Amino acid sequence: MTWSRKNLEDVATIAPTASVYLTSERLELQRTAREFAMTEVLPVADELDPRRGEIPDALLARLAELGYFGIMVDREHGGLGLGVFEYCLVCEELARGWMSVASIIARGNGTGCASPDDDRRAALLRRSARGEWIGGIAFSEPSAGSDLAGVECAAERDGDEWVITGTKRWVGHALRADFLHLLARTRDPREGESRSDGLELFLVEKERGVFPDGVSGTPIDKIGYFGLTTWELRFDGLRLPADALQDTGQAEGQGFKDSLRWLGPARVQTAARAVGLARGALEDAVAYCRQRVQFGHPIGDQQVIRHAIADMSAQVEAARQLWMHAAWLVDSGAAADVETSQAKLVASETAEQVTSQALQIFGGNGYTTEYSAERYWRDARLTKIFEGTSEIQRKIVSDALVGH
Numbered sequence: 001m002t003w004s005r006k007n008l009e010d011v012a013t014i015a016p017t018a019s020v021y022l023t024s025e026r027l028e029l030q031r032t033a034r035e036f037a038m039t040e041v042l043p044v045a046d047e048l049d050p051r052r053g054e055i056p057d058a059l060l061a062r063l064a065e066l067g068y069f070g071i072m073v074d075r076e077h078g079g080l081g082l083g084v085f086e087y088c089l090v091c092e093e094l095a096r097g098w099m100s101v102a103s104i105i106a107r108g109n110g111t112g113c114a115s116p117d118d119d120r121r122a123a124l125l126r127r128s129a130r131g132e133w134i135g136g137i138a139f140s141e142p143s144a145g146s147d148l149a150g151v152e153c154a155a156e157r158d159g160d161e162w163v164i165t166g167t168k169r170w171v172g173h174a175l176r177a178d179f180l181h182l183l184a185r186t187r188d189p190r191e192g193e194s195r196s197d198g199l200e201l202f203l204v205e206k207e208r209g210v211f212p213d214g215v216s217g218t219p220i221d222k223i224g225y226f227g228l229t230t231w232e233l234r235f236d237g238l239r240l241p242a243d244a245l246q247d248t249g250q251a252e253g254q255g256f257k258d259s260l261r262w263l264g265p266a267r268v269q270t271a272a273r274a275v276g277l278a279r280g281a282l283e284d285a286v287a288y289c290r291q292r293v294q295f296g297h298p299i300g301d302q303q304v305i306r307h308a309i310a311d312m313s314a315q316v317e318a319a320r321q322l323w324m325h326a327a328w329l330v331d332s333g334a335a336a337d338v339e340t341s342q343a344k345l346v347a348s349e350t351a352e353q354v355t356s357q358a359l360q361i362f363g364g365n366g367y368t369t370e371y372s373a374e375r376y377w378r379d380a381r382l383t384k385i386f387e388g389t390s391e392i393q394r395k396i397v398s399d400a401l402v403g404h
Contacts, residue, residue: 029089033093042096044056055104063105064132068131069109077122078129079128087269092276110128113133136181138204140169164237174217175209179206200246204238223378246258268330280376309361352383
């Protein structure tokens with residue numbers, strides 16, 4: 001029997017409907033996100049990902065309509081007023097459809113709203129919640145990825161302005177963004193200081209579809225993670241107003257620490273995205289093995305296939321429980337550096353293993369773009385790299401247990 005990716009009625013949903021973490025409100029949020037992902041996100045992914053297309057504006061508008069750009073923005077400013085847990089719950093569902101769609105909402109949800117002016121901050125939060133303030137994260141550089149303290153992009157004060165010079169790499173959605181969230185060095189570390197001292201966060205406002213004067217960019221030719229174009233940006237004397245410096249009410253030189261605080265929830269979100277990818281591959285493999293006939297029987301009759309499916313489902317559920325626990329800890333205000341790193345490590349490693357096994361179940365068909373297995377596989381591989389590599393997560397966890 002020929003199996004089509006579009007036969008959604010044949011795809012079993014392998015996701016929790018009962019858990020100590022899943023209240024009735026969360027279950028309803030999950031149900032809505034799942035229906036949206038399967039009926040509106042997945043068909044777009046199946047059409048555009050093989051062509052390396054970007055997320056359409058119409059789909060961005062639907063994300064905004066559903067409130068997903070404002071999940072973690074308080075109700076006072078037009079958001080849903082929910083936490084990291086609900087944010088990640090939605091992201092797992094969206095990633096099951098297309099990982100880039102689960103990623104784009106991270107560029108809203110209050111990112112780029114830390115203005116020192118209360119009225120300005122409130123206005124930006126409202127725009128963020130409406131999906132009208134979507135940014136690009138400009139932290140990494142050609143020589144500073146995992147070693148974020150090694151950022152060299154310079155911000156020099158010139159009267160009432162800042163002048164930015166340097167290069168940033170891996171800036172997703174940069175051209176279509178409303179702003180760039182930029183980590184730059186305002187001064188060299190003083191004697192006795194950490195290498196991270198002197199790093200600050202800046203807000204670069206821009207018009208969608210163009211780069212401001214003093215900024216140019218080159219798209220990075222990736223092997224996956226389509227839907228979001230990723231850029232290398234060059235800053236050649238970009239001039240910013242004095243209030244472009246993001247003020248969080250802390251002392252000078254907090255940019256590095258603020259970026260690390262941002263990474264905690266981001267790592268849990270990556271774990272949730274990884275689980276969404278693994279679940280997509282698993283659900284597709286289940287549907288395929290029921291319908292793919294070899295030697296006169298569905299391949300799902302073979303014990304080796306059935307055991308592989310069992311192992312995959314257990315791996316997915318274990319990874320899910322880790323991200324849920326980590327998200328719960330973050331929302332509770334507890335210290336959760338170890339748990340967020342554990343969740344990100346296990347979920348991303350699981351995603352690569354499960355999507356690879358799914359590709360094997362599809363056989364030769366899995367090595368084509370006619371099925372989604374290869375997309376989940378390509379995108380899952382990236383989850384082991386961004387928001388801190390698996391090696392960095394292992395270092396964080398082992399340092400906490402054994403000591404530096």
